[in-house]
Amino acid sequence: MKVLSKKEQWFGNVKGDILAGIVVALALIPEAIAFSIIAGVDPMVGLYASFCIAVTISIVGGRPGMISAATGAMALLMVTLVADHGLQYLFAATILTGILQILFGVLKLARFMKFIPRAVMIGFVNALAILIFMAQLEQFVDATWVMYAMVAGALAIIYIFPRFTKAVPSPLVAIIVITIIAIMTKSDVRTVGDMGTITSALPAFFIPDVPFNLETLKIIFPYSIALAIVGLLESLLTASIVDDMTDTASNKNMESRGQGIANIVAGLFGGMAGCAMIGQSVINVKSGGRGRLSALVAGTFLMFLILVLGNIVVQIPMAALVGVMIMVSIGTFDWSSIKGLAKTPVTDSIVMVTTTVTTVFTHDLSKGVFAGIILSAIFFVAKISKVHVASRIEGDKKIYAVTGQVFFASVDELVAAFDFNEELKEVEIDFTQAHVWDDSGVAAIDKIVIKLRDNGVLVRLSGLNAPSSNLIERLAVHRKPGAKFSGH
Amino acid sequence: MFKKILIAADGSDHSIRAAAKAIQLAEQNPDSEITVVYAVDGQTSKEDILHHFDKSIVDQVRKKRLEPIENLLKEKGISYEIKILQGEPGPAIVEFSNKMDFDVAVVGSRGLNTLQEMVLGSVSHKIAKRVKAPVLIVK
Numbered sequence: 001m002k003v004l005s006k007k008e009q010w011f012g013n014v015k016g017d018i019l020a021g022i023v024v025a026l027a028l029i030p031e032a033i034a035f036s037i038i039a040g041v042d043p044m045v046g047l048y049a050s051f052c053i054a055v056t057i058s059i060v061g062g063r064p065g066m067i068s069a070a071t072g073a074m075a076l077l078m079v080t081l082v083a084d085h086g087l088q089y090l091f092a093a094t095i096l097t098g099i100l101q102i103l104f105g106v107l108k109l110a111r112f113m114k115f116i117p118r119a120v121m122i123g124f125v126n127a128l129a130i131l132i133f134m135a136q137l138e139q140f141v142d143a144t145w146v147m148y149a150m151v152a153g154a155l156a157i158i159y160i161f162p163r164f165t166k167a168v169p170s171p172l173v174a175i176i177v178i179t180i181i182a183i184m185t186k187s188d189v190r191t192v193g194d195m196g197t198i199t200s201a202l203p204a205f206f207i208p209d210v211p212f213n214l215e216t217l218k219i220i221f222p223y224s225i226a227l228a229i230v231g232l233l234e235s236l237l238t239a240s241i242v243d244d245m246t247d248t249a250s251n252k253n254m255e256s257r258g259q260g261i262a263n264i265v266a267g268l269f270g271g272m273a274g275c276a277m278i279g280q281s282v283i284n285v286k287s288g289g290r291g292r293l294s295a296l297v298a299g300t301f302l303m304f305l306i307l308v309l310g311n312i313v314v315q316i317p318m319a320a321l322v323g324v325m326i327m328v329s330i331g332t333f334d335w336s337s338i339k340g341l342a343k344t345p346v347t348d349s350i351v352m353v354t355t356t357v358t359t360v361f362t363h364d365l366s367k368g369v370f371a372g373i374i375l376s377a378i379f380f381v382a383k384i385s386k387v388h389v390a391s392r393i394e395g396d397k398k399i400y401a402v403t404g405q406v407f408f409a410s411v412d413e414l415v416a417a418f419d420f421n422e423e424l425k426e427v428e429i430d431f432t433q434a435h436v437w438d439d440s441g442v443a444a445i446d447k448i449v450i451k452l453r454d455n456g457v458l459v460r461l462s463g464l465n466a467p468s469s470n471l472i473e474r475l476a477v478h479r480k481p482g483a484k485f486s487g488h
Numbered sequence: 489m490f491k492k493i494l495i496a497a498d499g500s501d502h503s504i505r506a507a508a509k510a511i512q513l514a515e516q517n518p519d520s521e522i523t524v525v526y527a528v529d530g531q532t533s534k535e536d537i538l539h540h541f542d543k544s545i546v547d548q549v550r551k552k553r554l555e556p557i558e559n560l561l562k563e564k565g566i567s568y569e570i571k572i573l574q575g576e577p578g579p580a581i582v583e584f585s586n587k588m589d590f591d592v593a594v595v596g597s598r599g600l601n602t603l604q605e606m607v608l609g610s611v612s613h614k615i616a617k618r619v620k621a622p623v624l625i626v627k
Contacts, residue, residue: 001543118539125538163609241537244546245530245574282530286576336535 001249004291009064013290020289021297024067027169027283028054028302030324032070033192033313037321038135039075039272040082041090042196043313046070047306048203049094049271054299056262057276062254063239064292065246067280068262069299072132072328073234073365074227074273080363081223089220091208094273096217096224097231098263104232105257113236113252119348120372121237122337123355125278127368129333130360136322136329139190146187147319154178154323169283171324178320179312192321193314200310202303203269226366228260231275233369235259238276245285279331347379385409387434389417397426406468407437411444420451427452432463442475449478489517490591495524496581496615499553502596506626507557510594513624514566522568523588524557526550527580547572578614585619594624 004012028050036046050069057068082090104110140147154174161170182189192198210216239250255276263273284294306313341349351372359368387404406414429448436442449459464472473479495510497503507524514520528536528550536546550572561568573580585593597612605613616623 114541118541121538121541237538237541240541240543241534244528244537244543245533247574278534282534286530334535334538336539 001243001247003249004064008291010292013288014293016288017291017293018297020284020287021294022301023167023169023287024280024284024289024294024298025301025305026172027280028067028069028298029305029313030171030175030316030321031072031277031280031328032302033316034321034325034328035070035072035075036272037195037318038072038132039078039090041087041272043192044197044199045087045090045270045272046075047198047302048269049266049274051299051303051306052203052266052269052271053262053274054295054302056265057258058292058295058299060254060261061258061292061295062251062256063242063276064248064250065281065285065290065294066235066238066242066250066255066276067284067295067298068235068259068274068276069280070272070274071231071234071277072135072332073128073230074275076128076131076135076363077226077230077365078223078272081220085219088209089216090272091267091270092210092216093220093223093227094267094271095208095264096220097227097273098260098265098267100224100228101232101260101263102257103260104228105253105255105260108253110232110236110252110256113233116233116369116373117348117351117376119344119351119376120355120369121233122334123352123372124233124359124365124369125332125334126337126352127356127359127365129329130356131363131365132325132332133329134360136325139318139322144189147189147317150178150182150189150317150319151323151326153181154320155326158323158327166287171327174323175316175320178323179316182317182319183315187317190318191314192316192318195318198306198310198313200307202307203271205268206270208267226364227263227273229369230365231259231263231273232256234278235276238278238281241278242281242285245282246290248290279328347376347383351376351379381409385413387414387417389414396424397428398422398424399428399430401430401433403433405437406431406434406441406444408440411440414444415447418448418452420455424452424455424457426458426460428460428462430463431461431465431468434463434468435465436468436471438471439475442472443477445472446477453478489513489520491517491520492588492590492592493520493522494581494585494588494590494593494621495522495557496577496593496595496611497524497526497554497557498577499526499556500596500598502598502626504556504560504596506594506596506624507560509624509626511560511564511566513592513594515564520566522561522566523590524554524561524568524570525573525581525584526554526570527573527575527577529576533574577611578609578618581611581615582618585615585621590619590621592622592624593619594626596626599627 032046032050033043036043053068157174158170161173239255243250354375355368355372358371359365384405387410390401392399452459495507540546595612595615612625
């Protein structure tokens with residue numbers, strides 16, 4: 001893949017970046033507001049976050065053309081923190097999230113992404129989609145038919161309008177049309193203004209008003225670590241998608257660090273933690289955005305619109321935003337994982353479903369990811385722990401040929417494959433097709449050798465590869481003097 | 489007859505049907521060469537990365553989708569080339585085919601109903617309208 005120079009990253013695609021940036025800004029506004037409402041904070045918190053993060057990441061990020069802002073994944077993680085401790089703790093947690101992410105970047109943890117099973121990532125996005133959808137349901141409580149009609153209308157516009165033109169994002173068109181209808185008909189449906197205030201002012205720098213002590217750290221740390229991990233997961237996944245779509249390479253560790261810096265900036269300017277957005281990044285690339293300029297334009301144009309249009313934004317009916325969020329959840333859900341359910345290995349499907357279900361029940365994406373990783377590790381160990389032992393007689397010698405991985409999970413099976421009661425002169429254990437991994441494996445071999453020797457059988461190990469034989473050399477008891485007597 | 493033949497393909501059944509027709513065309517001319525073009529859009533990009541993550545595996549998976557078509561081509565001994573593009577199938581294939589000056593473009597039709605066509609848009613329709621070369625739509 002092509003690596004772009006610094007100059008190309010900024011000015012390689014000026015016209016495309018500016019136009020795409022404007023499209024993204026328009027598409028970002030409804031999402032930033034809706035994600036704020038999911039988190040239980042004023043719409044301004046998500047809008048300021050989107051502005052700060054998009055602008056900061058355009059300078060310090062590692063993946064030009066990727067859009068980062070306030071996201072659903074992050075909003076869902078902070079709900080209880082906001083409800084229990086309030087906004088100032090959210091800002092503090094956001095700053096700590098950034099610090100942790102910078103640490104991850106410096107320690108080059110991006111390379112460990114490969115240890116997260118694919119099934120867990122799929123379960124992660126599916127859970128995210130379901131949670132975003134579920135978060136909309138409370139808007140329907142005590143709603144009139146007008147609300148339902150508006151949501152349906154918004155969805156119809158969102159999905160059909162792109163047939164006519166893709167120059168303007170259809171979610172924005174839906175918002176504008178539904179808002180106009182609501183104002184004209186003077187319907188009293190719930191609006192953004194009912195959920196919080198929009199202030200037409202630039203974000204200002206301030207240190208979160210929390211006591212700087214261990215107590216505060218204890219409160220925010222669990223949230224920050226979950227936010228940091230989930231944010232990086234989604235950001236690195238998105239970066240890879242943008243890599244693929246644009247056929248260019250990106251710097252994943254620089255991106256991790258950049259996400260951290262962006263979150264610190266957001267926290268200091270009254271924004272909530274965010275990360276890269278798959279949907280918006282795809283919109284950006286499709287609209288012709290490739291470079292850093294696109295994220296910069298998206299962030300600044302979004303802020304400009306809020307400054308100018310603040311008093312109109314409060315009149316947007318919640319129904320229109322709910323429509324947009326339903327679209328986001330449909331777009332986030334990986335439908336191919338349902339279609340492919342019959343084809344994928346059962347264990348992968350179980351891991352995927354476990355990740356999704358755990359997340360939906362705990363409302364915590366990081367818990368779902370951990371459950372999925374642990375389960376797939378168990379499945380993996382179970383799968384590779386199958387050892388096969390074949391035996392044959394050659395003259396007065398019996399040869400056992402071991403095939404597979406000899407380690408803690410496979411030793412029972414290995415030992416059980418040997419017959420210690422046979423009257424034999426000599427036994428050869430052939431490890432050509434095997435690998436010995438740990439001290440449990442060596443201990444099992446010890447046990448076999450010593451038991452056979454106790455029966456007066458001459459035992460020889462053959463075909464060990466270098467690492468296995470080194471391990472046995474170091475750990476095996478049967479090689480040491482006096483081993484004959486120590487088997488009991 | 490036709491020498492440079494383009495097949496718009498994504499490995500689906502209708503694209504395999506289209507390829508079979510394109511091969512019939514190619515057999516009329518011993519000098520003909522086929523270019524199989526697969527356009528990967530944002531949605532597919534997202535799904536492939538999510539399911540396989542590693543770029544080299546993703547590339548392999550995409551080539552594998554075209555395997556049935558490749559096998560047909562090999563079977564008939566026709567010289568061919570595979571080209572994987574990034575972008576919306578309609579515009580990406582139109583741009584590629586107009587740049588490369590094909591003699592004919594062959595594309596399968598998904599057979600969408602009116603509603604699906606309204607929401608999804610017809611790739612074959614776009615190609616028929618905008619590709620300069622003659623277009624053969626295989627139903």
